[in-house]
Amino acid sequence: MLIRLLRTHLGPYQKPIALLVLLQFLQTCASLYLPTLNADIIDNGVIKGDTGYILSFGALMLAVTVGQMVCNIGAVLYGARTAAAVGRDVRGAVFDRVQSFSARELGQFGAPTLITRTTNDVQQVQMLVLMAFTLMVSAPIMCVGGIVMALGLDVPLSSVLLAVVPVLGISVGLIVRRLRPLFRTMQERLDTVNRVLxxxxxxxxxxxxxxxxSYEKERFRGANAELTEVSVSTGKLLALMFPIVMTVVNLSSIAVVWFGAHRIDDGDMQIGALTAFLAYLMQIVMSVMMATFMFMMIPRAEVCAERIQEVLDTDTSVVPPAEPVRELRGHGHLELRGAGFRYPGAEEPVLKAIDLLARPGETTAVIGSTGSGKSTLLGLVPRLMDATEGQVLVGGVDVAAVEPALLARTVGLVPQKPYLFAGTVASNLRYGNPDATDEELWHALEVAQAKEFVTGLAEGLDAPIAQGGSNVSGGQRQRLSIARTLVQRPEIYLFDDSFSALDYATDAALRAALTEETREATVVIVAQRVSTIRDADRIVVLDEGRVVGTGRHHELMDDNETYREIVLSQLTEAEAA
Structure with a gap:
């Protein structure tokens, strides 16, 4: 999954990557050349006492060092920019895919894990890309180059490398193998902490x-302790890696000095060559250590890539039409024909064979007991989810064939749980119509019975709104949410229990104002409060996902037992009549 993800998102950056690899190659070659120059200075300058030789080759070493530094800076610059760009692209891809999800997919994943996957998981992949560009590209070049240069200096002494490199590889491999499942568990427990918090x-x-x-503190302490436990286990393995590497390095250095001293004593090797060989040994080991850094990150990044790819590979159940309808003839006409909805794997459907007709200029109310499918029914109209059977038609056209932007302009939904975004009153009201004037905003607020409390705010329309609207009351959130939909001026208004937080006087005033404002539009109201819907032109009664009655208030009171029970649970016989 990691390779697949990177192959997809690194494609647009082939030129910067090619330049980065070239710079890393040049700076690694310079690093490999420096020990040879140093050995030459020792053998032909220091030992012979040739100051001119030392100065001339010292200047060459300085020039090579400056070139190495310039190439390294350029490589790190391009690596950091490319890694940041890849992180941006992956986050954007995840965000776009999540935005296309229906309520079904959002419920399948859950908000906490989607947040973690978009932030922490992407950050892990981005960090891996950065480390790969700054360390991993040069590591194999340095390792192979170091071995070649060491062989060029002394072949018999290079036999030490035959023991060092395999031991390092096997040690790191065994640790990395145990890290991968721990990193997966770590990300899952990070999701849990995120959810609890x-x-x-x-x-x-x-x-x-x-x-x-106290209970919540214990719950968080438990989730935090589980994350800490797996983090400590991971940390122990990571901490074990460096002592192992350094032990192998030190033992190999001792072996090189021991055998190298005997070869110098026998006249088969010079002092400068031994110094250079030690330098190449350190470069080889450093390249292995750089690879070790990568191996430490790869398991976690691989797990994160799988989680990211899982989101990217999840197709939304609400598929945009291939050839969308861009114009509706029957303005404001809403019809459900045998519509039903079933969650994947559910034994029973939420909605079954729903027939409903709503016309412009009429108010259609939907009422039923809790769990009867009222909110799900409204969710089918703006395609928050698609009907699994039957049809939902707007303007005589199946909503699955309507252009999404046109459907959004035609249907305005006031959700059961009104949500306001961080910003101002004006920015929230203009969410559905960015070009709305202040006069239109104030008119919508007046109809929604929110003008009085907005006027009372010091900044008026520019008054700040906290995330989720937490700095206003539930009733004020509902009224601002209604005003936001009024500013949009759709042809079909869907009110999903949008008056539940209002007192009776405000509810009555709001419904009276809405009747005048939506005179030419289609209005569908879902409500629990009978007083909110008793004057509707048509009342649809739902029970266990089925329509069990349709008519006006007095007709249903006479003929429908389910509706009568709901009414009499709230009103007396006299009030109901």
């Missing part, structure tokens, strides 16, 4: 209301 921040009021602070 998110729940505790979001549900802070509930926690305090039920005095569950």
């Amino acid at each position: 998110r729940e505790q921040i979001t549900g802070n009021r509930v926690i305090r209301a039920f005095v569950r602070d």
Whole structure:
């Protein structure tokens, strides 16, 4: 998965990568050339006392060092820029794919793991790319080059390398093999910590209301302890790697000096050559250590790449049409024909054979017990999810064939849980219509019964809104959410229990204002409160995912037992009549 992910996102950067490899090759060749120059200075300059030779070759060493430094800086610069660009592209790809998900896919993954995959997982892959460009490209060149140069200096002494390199490779390989499952567990437990922390921040009021602070502290402590446990196990293995490498390095250095001293004593080797050989041995070992850094990161990056690719390979169940319809003839006309919805693997469908007709100028209400599928029904219209059977038609056209942008302009949904974005009142209201004027915003606020409290804010339309609208009350969030949809001015309004947080007086005033504002539009209201929907032109009663009644309030009171039970659970016989 890691190779597949990198192959896809490194493709556009072939030229910078080629230049980076060239620079790394040049700076590695310079590094390999320096010990030979140093040996030449010792054997032909220092031992013979030739100062001129030392100065001339010293100047050459200085020039090679400057060239190496310039190439190294250039390589690191291109490597960092390319790695950052790859991280940006992968994050963008994950974000775009998540934005295309329907409610089904979002529920399948969950918000905490999607956040972790978009941030921490991508960061791990980006760091691997950076390390590969700055270390791994030069490591094999230095290792092979060091071996060749060492063989050129003294073949018998190079036999030490036959023992050093395999021992290092086997040691690192055994440790890396044990790291991979630990890194997978680490990312999963990081998801858990993210989820628990998110729940505790979001549900802070509930926690305090039920005095569950101690319980939540223990829950977080448990998740944190599990993450710490696997992190410590990983750290122990990583900490073990460097002592092993350094032990092999030191033992090999002792062996080289021991055998090299005997060869110098026998006249088969010069002192400068031994010095250069030690330098090449260190370069070979350093290249192995650089590879070790990579091996430390590869298992975790591979796990992260699998998690990222899992998101990228997940196709949305809401597929954009190949040849979309870009114009609707029946404006505001909404119809469901035998529509049903079933979650994958579920024994029973959420909705079964739903028939519903809503026309412009009419208000259609949907009511039913909790879990009867009311919100799911509304979600089928703007394609938050697609019907698994039957059809949903807007303007006489199946929504699956309508251009997504056109469908978004035609259908306005006020969700059951209103969400406001961090910004201002104005920026939230203009979410559906960026070109709306201040006058249009104030008009929408007036209809939504929100003008009074927005006027009371010091900055008015420029008053700040915190993430999720946490700095305003539930009723104010609902009214701002309704105003946001009014600014959009769609042909079909869908209100998913959007009046539940309002008091009865505000609810009545808002519905009266909406009746005038949406006179020519199609309005579909899902509500639990009977007083909200009793005056609707058509009331659809849902029970266990099926339509069990359709009609006006007085007709259903006479003929539909399910509706009658819902009404009488809230109103007396006299009030219902």
